[in-house]
Amino acid sequence: MMQKEKHWMIYGANGYTGELIARKACELGLQPTIAGRNREKIVQLASELKLPFDVFPLKDVNKIASRLKGMNCVLHCAGPFTETSEVMARACLKSHTHYLDITGEIPVYSLLYDLHNEAKSADVMLLPGVGFDIVPTDCIAAKLSKKMLDAKFLSLAFMGLAGVSRGTLKSMLAQAPDGSKMRKNGKIISIPQFSKSKMIEYKGKQLKFHAIPWGDVFTAYHSTKIPNIEVYSFFPGLFTNALQFLGSTVGLFKVPPLLHFSQFLVDQFVTGPSELARQTDKCYLWGEVQNEAGDKLEIRYETEEGYQFTVDSSILAVLEVLKGNYMSGFQTPSLVLGNDFIDKIPGSIQKE
Template sequence: MKTWMIYGANGYTGELIAREAVKRGLSPVLAGRNADKIRPLAEELSLAFQAFPLNDHAAKQLKDIDLVLHCAGPFDLTSKPMIQACLQAKTHYLDITGEISVFEYTHSQHAQAVEKDIILCSGVGFDVIPTDCTALKLKEALPDAIELSLGFDSDSGVSPGTFKTMIQGIGSTSMHRKDGVLEPVTLGSQHRIIDFGRGSRSAMGIPWGDVSTAYYTTGVPTISTWIPMSKPKIQSARLMKIASPLFASDWVKEMLQKQVEKRVKGPNNEFRANTPAYIWGEARNAEGVLKVARLQTANVYDLTVYGSLDLVRRLLSEQIDGGYYTPAGLFGSSLVEKLPGSGAFEIDTFYPR
């Protein structure tokens, strides 16, 4: 019997995953930095638990663990030490990040993962399973695509962990990939009209993880990522650049994160059940042919629960060569369609006039 761990199980999403795992008859080891926060949930769910910091000794805590599902953000700070611990312990590594820097770092450890024969796969939740699968689906539909645009629309609510990650990114720029190279762009400078699946809306480019992952999944050299945003809010995003030095300061971020801990609880079950997500993607080739894909999925947090547990189950039961993978790179473009609450891809083709 293989043993796996949820690190960060006391967080909003980690707890959702732990509870669903138990419903499915699974017995993860719960873990985190603070024993007092982990113990109550472990005792309630009758699960083993560990408490340890992510430092140079973390690998010792993984010696009997076959796989870690890392749920403790902000991942820009926590993923590197956990990945290094997993490499030392020869333990598969999954996380639920959406941060571009984390995807790039995880990819940079490919050779070490091959040597250790373990899987490294970041983004096994809403960030980025649906859009990663959309990218691959479009690449399959238009093999000579040279440009990808990906995005989503959801009234999903925000968890404390997501809010803290957003705070970490305050004051930063947006990001896209141009001719294979990641490039910063001014937040609010990318705007267009998109129908994500429930009517045409004004949209803005954002630094979503697919500008990293979709490149490794598809090889398409130019990638942008989008969410719906009203024109006044896009204008406000542009103005944020003026105040970005203030918002980027450590003391402002620390103050905001303390407020999150006091005030943000995360969406409840009923809210999540009534707020699906709408996924959109567009591929273009050199001749101007367009393929547009749309898909409806479960709420972003529910999809993270379903997606992460599906990858855990499959990696513990299937033999796959070690290395860095994206979710769609591991299990194909149909991965998202098989998750609870997901529909099937609908693809339209448009030819240049």
């Protein structure tokens, strides 16, 4: 890639997570261009933070590419990512701008992976998942893979998210009809939501975790080459029971008017974790590999709250790219930034 000045953009800076990232970047003395589709909110935030800004929709690839001219990289924070990522990524290929995002959605990873050869030819990096989705789990997977070179099975789990933002919940609604996902013998397969569970020890207690369609089902295979991958999370019993009760109706979210109405309701009533929750809550992660002989290894981590982790990890990832640390094509956090990237995020502690 031809050397560019170290300009970068946060697209979707008016959203919950995008705004948090913009504010933290400003605190650190960085000068990203903040951008999005909502002129009023972007102008207001840019005025408050004294940052350059731009306002444009995600419709025409050529027009978007013209707005990215001169940008070294874009941190894409505008969801739902299944609707926004491809057009932004294609614009990045045209403008020779590195693409980073904070999604954990398997369909997005899949479509970006399909652009791998084009990105290689353009010397552009496509690096999704530089937030809590999926930095900590990807790094844990890579660490375990390095410790057990003949691993054939990988299980990952996490708990402790303080809440969800509007964008995350809207994306969850869109994906709900597709059920959960796991990787078996190298292939991603679908299973019913909450149909697979695993007992995992946490602080001396055995807790029931449920399989979820987390991004690592797609990406950990590329990071580790382990062919069998499952990801689990812990949900309170009432939440799990409610979703199991609604299981037969989630297919209705495939009907666009119903999905859009549900997402509209989310916009009206959901905000996201409070500042106190972001600063005080913790997330707990676990990973285990197993080989065909039955040998096992596990790693446990504690990190800061998920959205706060996303703020810190995404900015650090951008700074690495601005220093020239990139690999063209579709990549994962551990491949580009190293499996110790998790240890560079404040509050990350490997537990015994």
